[in-house]
């Protein structure tokens with residue numbers, strides 16, 4: 001493997017990504033190397049590490065997603081929008097299909113420069129989340145987290161548990177997030193969202209991401225939040241703006257079950273990873 005790997009630092013609402021192009025060079029890192037790059041003091045730091053790979057099934061490219069703890073994720077909404085923006089610029093296209101482990105995601109440039117992604121269907125069955133107990137995922141009491149009320153579970157490719165609380169701002173996420181993420185009710189762990197209703201079409205969300213911790217925004221989490229809010233009757237319709245720490249995403253749960261998300265993307269800087277300095 002080449003030891004020098006060029007990267008771009010991108011973000012969507014401050015949800016930040018190291019993006020590498022593995023279409024020409026070998027860009028496979030070991031779990032320890034993903035962790036080393038993800039260290040914000042010793043490495044570059046990122047919420048997700050995104051690797052662009054050749055397409056497997058007719059799309060323009062395939063995207064692999066890793067968390068800073070080295071684990072793989074099946075979905076990353078903001079990362080999908082960032083990489084799609086890059087690939088649309090490269091191809092001179094306004095619409096592309098970017099493949100992930102869960103399938104091809106249609107991404108489009110909106111008139112105002114923001115990027116929309118169709119994240120695919122929200123999956124709601126208990127085996128699809130997945131959770132360990134057979135139950136209606138609309139309202140699930142999570143052992144140890146009873147204080148936050150029942151959670152609504154949504155799989156957006158990756159598992160989410162959404163808690164509706166009076167004031168999401170007031171919670172100490174760093175303390176309450178980790179034990180819920182790793183609760184045995186989630187065999188694959190879960191991303192944890194705390195949400196307050198600001199208006200019938202506006203929700204405030206804070207997130208504790210699986211494998212990453214507190215982030216400024218989580219696209220798949222914002223999608224899960226709107227689906228959960230509609231299921232619980234917290235909003236009258238199926239569209240809402242979700243206010244994250246880093247900005248606002250516009251989400252629609254379409255009648256066909258797909259969830260669309262629109263928001264900004266940005267590139268911060270480029271650099272080179274010296275993999276030989278990161279251990280093996």
Ligand SMILES: N[C@H](CCC[C@H](N)C(=O)O)C(=O)O
Nearest residue numbers: 073076077078158218219220
């Ligand atoms: N930031 C991402 C989600 C990463 C999900 C990851 N933490 C996991 O499922 O393990 C997003 O915009 O959707």
